Amino acid sequence: MRNIHTTRLYDPWPDGVEPSVPIEGYTNTWLFTPSQPAIRKPVTRTETTGPAELWRKLICGDGNLAVTSTGKWAQGLYMRVFGQILDEDSRPIPNAVVELWQANAAGRYAHTLDNRRAPLDPNFLGNGRVRSDENGWYEFHTIKPGAYPVPVKDAWWRPAHIHFSVLGPGTLSRLVTQMYFPGDPMNDWDRILNSVGDAAARNRLIATQQHPRDAGTEALGYRFDIVLRGRNATPEA
Amino acid sequence: MTYNPENRRFPLSQHTIGPFFPPGFFQPGDNDLTRYSADATPTEQGEVFILHGNVCKEGRLPVPNMILEMWQADANGRFRSECDPEGDQADPDFIAWGRSWTTMEGDYSFRSVLPGSYEEDGQRRAPHLNVLLMGIGLMKPVTTTLYFPQFAELNAKDPILNLVPEHQRDRLLVQPDGEVDGVPAYRFDILTRGPADEETIFFET
């Protein structure tokens, strides 16, 4: 077994990349965000390691959310979301567990807590889990989600977005984030996206639309590469 | 591969999981670290225990639908990873990772085996549990490390626990809490936001 030096694999978060919290006008962040600063600790073995063969516990599927197991099609604009899971040195991360969830085309989640007056789609659950391949690639077939309002004081609309949860090789590379769509004016007004201070960092959360010649005619294509923390920390495939 | 500045990429920013994390992502056995999957044979190494408690927000109000993830060493203090020099000797039946989901009352639980202590860079690490918490209102996950009161001598020398001001270290100890299903139980309640001397102590790296 190759012995990786555990120190220096993980740079601290660069400035402006982490969301600044709590978020003004977003009450929940004021009720949950710790008031005390977290204690900084060095990177040690217990942070760089993570579960081997996690897909044995978190069972992965084929990533097709657009068609049910009995062949029924969800309502909406069909799209393929795909990309590469990478570390900070652009090395592909194989065997990452990638979880995705999203609203339906009308902007409603198939979740008991979502009581918004918008139709549910019986053929769209809106979540899936896949494992990245030996070159770090993942893909989902789904539909484009709708926008939805956040019913707080000074309410605003969340632009269309997709939630991602990624479990890479170490607990330090754990990432939960959201993907946005290019050219949506609501991106500029979204308090969640704009809690990320650095403009380049916000742009990295916006997927790239595929050219029609590459996307084909079956579905729109959006590429979204997911870079996890960890320089040179990716285990060999 | 050696470091090449031209290949440098920035990690994506973190965002909240929001209120709609899919219930289907949580299956029976996910909070059991002692086995790879619900139908796998549990590890035979180590002392089984239950860790349970609740998660509260400002005002000590319990919160449902919070997600906790736990990661730890095996009973002999090894991680099944290339980042552990003894990783190839780690317990192959122990996944060492689990996910729990708080109930309507804000309660979570994990089943695991007592982690071992180990040596790293000439220092001895006390047995510890790494817990990550995410949910509505948390724009990024928060993480903490929990210790066991029965290992007082090891705790006193643990380099990470020693980063915490001395009078606060006890607040990262799990509390013995009788038995659940015939195995020893420990309790640890989490308060994400509250008075400074009651709020859970979190770490960042």
Ligand SMILES: [Fe+2]
């Ligand atoms: Fe959402």
